[in-house]
Amino acid sequence: MTLLGTGIPNPDINAFGTSTLIEAGDQRVMIDCGRGTVIRMAQAGFPLGFTDTLILSHYHSDHYAGIFDLLMTGTIQQPFSNRGGPLHVYGPPGVDDIAEGAWLATRPDRDIRVADSEIDPEHMRIVPHVYVEEGVVFNKGGLKIIAIAVDHGEYIKPAYAFRVEYEGRVFVHSHDTRYNENLIQQAQGADVFVHEVAAAKPSTLENYPRVKVAIDHHASPAEVGQVFAQTKPKLAMLTHVVLLPPDPMPISHVTAEIAEEYDGTVLVAEDLMSIEIGRNITVIPHHHGGRGHSIIDRT
Ligand SMILES: [Zn+2]
Ligand SMILES: [Zn+2]
Incomplete structure (x- = not known):
């Protein structure tokens, strides 16, 4: 992919x-x-x-x-x-x-x-x-794509993650969600699990209420660490990294907070990265x- x-x-x-x-x-x-x-x-x-x-x-x-x-x-x-x-x-x-x-x-x-x-x-x-509920939304030629209901905030419903399965290979993408037990359950056995994350410095949260609203719709670094610790993907990746201006938290702080909860490798995704799941x-x-x-x- x-x-x-x-x-x-x-x-x-x-x-x-x-x-x-x-x-x-x-x-x-x-x-x-x-x-x-x-x-x-x-x-x-x-x-x-x-x-x-x-x-x-x-x-x-x-x-x-x-x-x-x-x-x-x-x-x-x-x-x-x-x-x-x-x-x-x-x-939806x-x-x-x-x-x-x-x-x-x-x-x-x-x-x-x-x-x-x-x-x-x-x-x-x-x-x-x-499609009106979670479950298989695409199933052709051995490729199965399963929607997983997640929690992206009270008024942002529905919102789905996806589990992609093909010949025993599993890729999971959280899309936008807070810490979510349903996703943890359905992301088990992933070869690659790409999860979103959001963080801001305490001073930013205090001075910019809109930033706080945005951050509250997503998973914190500690929560993402907990999600990876409970799902143990072969490869964990971060995407959709919400680090808002004017004083964004450095990505190194995000990964350090994740490391408090999860001791595996975490890769930060970039546009145009390709991922091959084979041997x-x-x-x-x-x-x-x-x-x-x-x-x-x-x-
Ligand atoms: Zn988004
Ligand atoms: Zn969103």
Whole structure:
């Protein structure tokens, strides 16, 4: 899989909105589509049509703000794009609103491209697939993706983590959640467990009430350490690291607090890291060349 985006709502050139691209056998699925997802796909060498399947965890903008770009640009019949069909989006109730709204909002672009004999209008359609509770949301070609209900705050419901299973390999991504017993239970036996985290200095919490509200929707470093200690993944990783300005806590403080609770290795995710789970677990940062995908080979 490729961690296309590992960021939060704050615009940051180094950490775009959350998005993960799963490849297993002949299955290709994207989970979440935050800001800049299409740029990260291009950087990693994936054409935008590499997948026509997107699963959403919850409806904060940093997890789906990139849909329009993926949807619209993905219809263009060029090697960088070429989806060649509609975009299937699985999500909690609300995904039907996104589909309906997108059909209307994309009409001006669609009309001129259709008139120009460039695209099939149906390729610019989102086909919504609503899931209303935790459990299996995708099951094809041996790839099983299971939604896990998590706790992202009183008014942010529903919110889901995902457990991805393929041929005995297990990848779990917390998406956005506080410390959550249900996730701990369902993340057992993970090869790779990617968890979010949030922290702020006491002075920041005191002086910036909005920061406190944001932090309260997420897991603290000590809690993340407890989650890893209770699930014992083969590889633990941090993503969606919420360290808000104006005086952000250094990441070294976060990892030190986690280490009080968990004595395993914890890797801090970066955009475009690819993770391969095979005989070994291999993590390849982008500056080492990533997976070496080539658009030209694929078209
Ligand atoms: Zn988020
Ligand atoms: Zn969120």
